[in-house]
Amino acid sequence: RGTFNLKASPVGAVLFVSLCRNTLLEANVAKLGCSLPPARKTGTTICGVVYKDGVVLGADTRATEGMVVADKNCSKIHYISPNIYCCGAGTAADTEMTTQLISSNLELHSLSTNRLPRVATANRMLKQMLFRYQGYIGAALVLGGVDCNGPHLYSIYPHGSTDKLPYVTMGSGSLAAMAVFEDRFKPNMEEEEAKQLVRDAIAAGIFNDLGSGSNIDLCVITKGKVDYLRPHDEANKKGVRTGDYKYKHGTTGVLTKQVTTLQLEVMDESVQTMDTS
């Protein structure tokens, strides 16, 4: 085979350079008796609702790698612009990268037009990109925000189709969440009512869908203000152990004790804090 000239690739696109190598690996790995790591997906329940003053977006916080929970508290509500946020279901990497790309392009667009971006613009950019990749980018999104034309809510599917609706749900837990919405949604709700409805819809997904779990994040977007409530509801707090396997000092009698100090020089001491946000 000839060499692959990387300089000829387009800038800022999804490169399929590893495709040949991956298919080869997949074929050979089966012979060895093991399997390739599954892509990290967000099993997910995400939803959104339009209420009197704006939109409320909600999401669970579980990220799965096959049948194992990879992240118990991941953030699925992504920033697009100061007045627009987007929940993402499907392949975690795809939702993360897609929302970041469109957020970046939308900021440039906003600087060019000298206006606050519109939700319809973000919708167009997302749907045109996803359609271009013909569904291979597994990103199912709930896009919501408030702009000069009022509050708007869109659901965007991996193949590039979109629906503009007053309430939407996506992800593996979407049926459970939709059941709650279809029962209790009313147009022009008050903020507290809308937040409670979204919270209950996500909870339905968390407790009835294996792919969704942990906490409930909410994002309330109104004209001029965004409340990013993470977590809004810790629906699954880790239990406190009632007993302890540790033995207390003195359980075992000590006969003799000998201390030998090691001759060590302290060269450098530094503290690195871990980012737990």
Add this chain to the structure above:
Amino acid sequence: WAPLSSSPHTNSTTIMAVEFDGGVVIGADSRTTTGAYIANRVTDKLTPIHDRIFCCRSGSAADTQAIADAVSYQLGFHSIELDEPPLVQTAANLFKQMCYRYREELMAGIIVAGWDKRRGGQVYTVPMGGMLVRQPVSVGGSGSSYIYGFIDSKYKSGMTKEECLRFTADALALAMERDGSSGGVVRLAAITESGLERSVILGNQLPTFFSA
């Protein structure tokens, strides 16, 4: 059971358009499915392409939305260059060019309908594969199979706008009753020289027929 994001989002659909003297009547159901789950039960499949030109979309939701957006752009640009409202035939040909060129990649069945000064009300059908033909009445989508007989027996030329609206609503209701992939509400629109009148017939207000 959860909707797989791998199942494409389709407007399985029943869509219809009828010409009358002075305009056209178009109609569609409102169901979009992902596998067996109804992703949107109030879809608007009657998409404006220009002031007096609409298209009815059936097939893959992503494909038809992308095609409609592209044709709207092309037609808008063409109309500005022409400094005149565009012809329905032009819009239909733009759809045909796109649907024929990319026929292997697309799954789109589209009916283009509208009014223009040259030929009045016109209906053009662009089914999957990219054929283009003008018809006085046209139906499309998975639900259309069930109403060909009804259309053939009940259609007569020279109907008024109200008769066309009634005819379309009846046909769509019959199709929605028999086709699992069609349902929800009936969306209608009447396009004439003076403008556009949109209406919705909710589920409980649909015309009823004999049911066993």
